[in-house]
Amino acid sequence: MSFVTIRAHSWLNSYKITMAQKRKPKLAVWKFASCDGCQLTILDCEDELLTLADKVDISVFLEASRTVKKGPYDISLAEGSITTQHDAERIKKIRKVSKLLIGLGACASAGGIQSLRNFTDVKDFISAVYPSPEYIETLDTSTPFSRHVHVDYELQGCPINKHQLLDVISAFLHGRKPNTTSYSVCIECKRRGNVCVMVAHGIPCMGPVTHAGCSALCPTYNRGCYGCYGPKETPNTASLSSWFKRLGVNEADLVRYFRSYYGNSEHFYKESKIHTKKRD
């Protein structure tokens, strides 16, 4: 398995093209295998939605509109993961008609919860759910867009955070880099003045290896982080695993911690593999 790390390197170049144009930038929203939650985040910007619609030309957004304007598009926001041959081809077409392609959420950047199939034989999954498996067309894996096409930027989270989404769109409109941070949930926890749930209460918490962005929600509600924003940059997963073991977490449970919404991301994938081998 190989992994691709996304950087916003093409961002500023794309911006130059955009700022030179006088028309409104064309925005398209696309869906692949997903729960619709990241698209819904756009509609959940209740106070900003009509302002946003003023600033950009929403050309495709099927969840919200019947209008479908032809490309090319200045900015494509896409949620979901690639799980069918049809979708593998569709993302290539979308890439071709998009100046900037931004992946939204865990599915787009790591394959999402449905990438749990990557750890087993998908045929077993199909026959577990469908009485006539022969009707079902699916790939053996659920993969992020970056495994198929060049992606300009990925916004992490399951679901994404709406303030970060608005910042990313605004960054594009104003030609700056997005203000998303690369540190861990622990930093957000300290800022909120939370007592550490792991140190103080012995509750296993994925916060030290998890990307910030949720404002340390789970620890604020007295539970350990379960990693739904995926790995932070350069996470020390081995250290966290040894802490979890000291708290009495067994190998099987450790595998489950790393194998959930971001189970197919490079760092979490590798860590879970280490413990699968130990468990076997």
Place this chain on the structure above:
Amino acid sequence: MKNDKAKIKTIKVDYLARVEGEGALYIKIKGHTVTDVKFKIFEPPRFFEAFLRGRSFCEAPDITARICGICPVAYQMSSSHAMEDAFGIRVDGQLRALRRLLYCGEWIESHALHVYLLHAPDFFGYDDAIQMAKDYPDIVQRGLQLKKTGNEVVILIGGREIHPINVRVGGFYKALTKQELNTLTEKLKRARDIALEAVRWTAEFDYPDFEQDYEFVSLRHPDEYPFNEGKLISNKGLDISVHEYDNHFIEEQVAYTNALHSKLKERGAYFVGPLARFNLNFDRLSPLAKEAAHSAGLSPVCRNPFKSIIVRSVEMVYACDEALRIIGQYEKPEIPAIPFQPIAGTGYGCTEAPRGILYHRYRIDDNGRILDAKIVPPTSQNQKTIENDLWQFIPKYLDLPSEKLKYDCEKAIRNYDPCISCATHFLKLTIDRE
């Protein structure tokens, strides 16, 4: 053969808009007869029931929430209730009230999204609410405000609006204080006024003359309008406990859709969602919601699915009323969750998602691991009824220009607020005319 083909008129909508997920509709018309209707869901399957196997019972509320970003609370509630059923525990008192309040929040945000942003544009001929906002800015703004209040309820109690993090088997991770809940009171009062306006507004829409003899299915509780629990009843004799669901409902796989079709063994297609709840539980609505329904000329039994938009508005009045009642009587519970030990067994749960009944069944082993899971979302239950509606609806409007007929078929499907992400866990419309 060639001549026959030349006579076929084809209308295509590759992706039905303003629904959640990916689906298609195929309609074949020969002369003046509809010969085929297929409501297709081609959203790729995500296999939740399969990968839940081997996961811990305590992960089910977080994982199943990911089936749908529109109604995650319903998944969290049905899965928690099913686990509690397996372990023989009951969440009661203020913890139960807090769950009900969370459900009020989801109903308000989901119904407001559908009424204002997804369905109302159909009645005015707009492609979307953003276009509608150019002519009716105040209405769309108020709708967004109502939706925001629903989300604020979910954010406060659940932590965030999409995939809340505070729900657990046995209750919550953190119980809210009375003071915290009181911050919602004024917003909910304002939301209730907007919901009342929504009832008056939607009551004036032009509705097609279309009524069918449906079997409506919903939960029924001895004294509440149903959210969390109750018996499963219908207007055609169904009266069972949730434990008996599998004896009466079957799921069938058909070749053209990735979602399983659900049927009543005895009678076939049935109708779940706001209209079913309203028809079967009108007497349990709050006085204000009843009065709003009456003033809109709406009373049970309403058999016109297009009027679901008025019923959703009535349910928003109810949800605001109920939320205010709960907050008024709330006292912070002593513990956020009741303690229990997982034991091997089978648990059943069914709650009322905004779109209708959502059934979960889990078999658990001694270690609290899930051995198998069955999840039946509302849209998969409504699929056959949606198809039946189109079989009956299209012949009445065959003389319409194809573009108008296409628009009306889409509108008829949106009556059900179908959530296709749920049902597979999209809509392509093809009309062949000969």
